[in-house]
Amino acid sequence: MQKIQIIIIFINSLLLFYIARLIIKGKLREEYTIAWIVCTILLMVFSFWRNGLEVLAKAFGIFEAPNLVFISFIFIILIYLLHLSIVNTKLQKDITKLTQEIALMKQNLKKDEANDAA
Amino acid sequence: MPIKVLLIIPCFNEEKSIASLLDELLTINFTNKYWIEIVVVNDGSQDKTVEVVSQFNVIVLDLPVNIGIGGAVQTGFKYAFENDYEIAIQVDGDGQHPPLEILKMLKAYEENPSNVIIGSRFIAKQGFQSSTLRRIGIFYLHFINKILTQKNIYDSTSGFRLFDKNAIALATRYYPDEYPEPESLVIFAKAGFSISETPVMMKPRQTGQSSIRYFSQVYYIVKVTIAMFFSYIRKVN
Secondary structure, eight states, X not given: OOHHHHHHHHHHHHHHHHHHHHHHTTXXXXXXXXXXXXXXXXXXXXXXXXXXXXHHHHHXXXXXHXXXXXXXXXXXXXXXXXXXXXXXXXXXXXXXXXXHHHHHHHHHHHHXXXXXXX | OOEEEEEEEEESSOTTTHHHHHHHHHHOOOTTTEEEEEEEEEESOSSSHHHHHTTSSSEEXXXXXXXXXXXXXHHHHHHHHHTTOSEEXXXXXXXXXXXXXXXXXXXXXXXXXXXXXXXXXXXXXXXXXXXXXXHHHHHHHHHHHHHHHSSOXXXXXXXXXXXXXXXXXXXXXXXXXXXXXXXXXXXXXXXXXXXXXXXXXXXXXXXXXXXXXXXXXXXXXXHHHHHXXXXXHSOOO
């Protein structure tokens, strides 16, 4: 095993541990962590299996193995960004609805108070 | 029984112009055919809009955060829906829509009851007509609208609109929150509603700035085009 492998495995373990902690503390919803966990596990696999990248690149017909890394990560990141946009859209819709409800309820409350006073 | 009419005034930082608008509105004689109420929707203003408005005898819907003009107007529709109003009329808070023109809108509704009536600047070509660049944009929107709704609507960006009961009910469910005017027409047309236009006079805004300026004019056209197209495809039920 080479130095770089050990360093990567160490950093990876830290990342995995940090993600686990975030989930346990309730700071990260489980559905958003799937991508993170899959990524760390992939990194872990390739840090143990050094030739794996070459083997996969050959299988896909890519000449330079690092290009496989770039291609696949760019793809994963794009998909993840799309996912975040979807989450964001839903949040915005919910906030709009809640804000409207609050305004309507405040008005109802004021009306009731005025009726009580009368 | 007088007809219940709700005037919806969306406001975002309009402390300077809202008072004179409300002053003018409250002095209009709507005859006893109509029972008019005014609701001011404060879209999370940072200035004293709420304080100014609460001195008047109007209903205030105070949104705690800014959700965009469409969301604000929709709050008014929800209020109208819950309280059984027959008609809702949107009047912008910046003073561009002269209050007396509301009578013209109501008259147009009496003569020809459509689901949606738009107060249009361009039919009679009187009053404030907007800048050249904007008119090009409005011409383009007219073209898109014609393709998507098969209707000739000249002033599709006008926010001066009258909605009947059916339109109110639909708008409580579907109303875009940003730049809602052209897009909502596609939704109404898809629901099979009748849309007509009636000439009104408009004034240039008194204070404040348009929400659509500089680069956002390009963004506006692109966003509205996409939104109209997808509203056209989307199912409305």
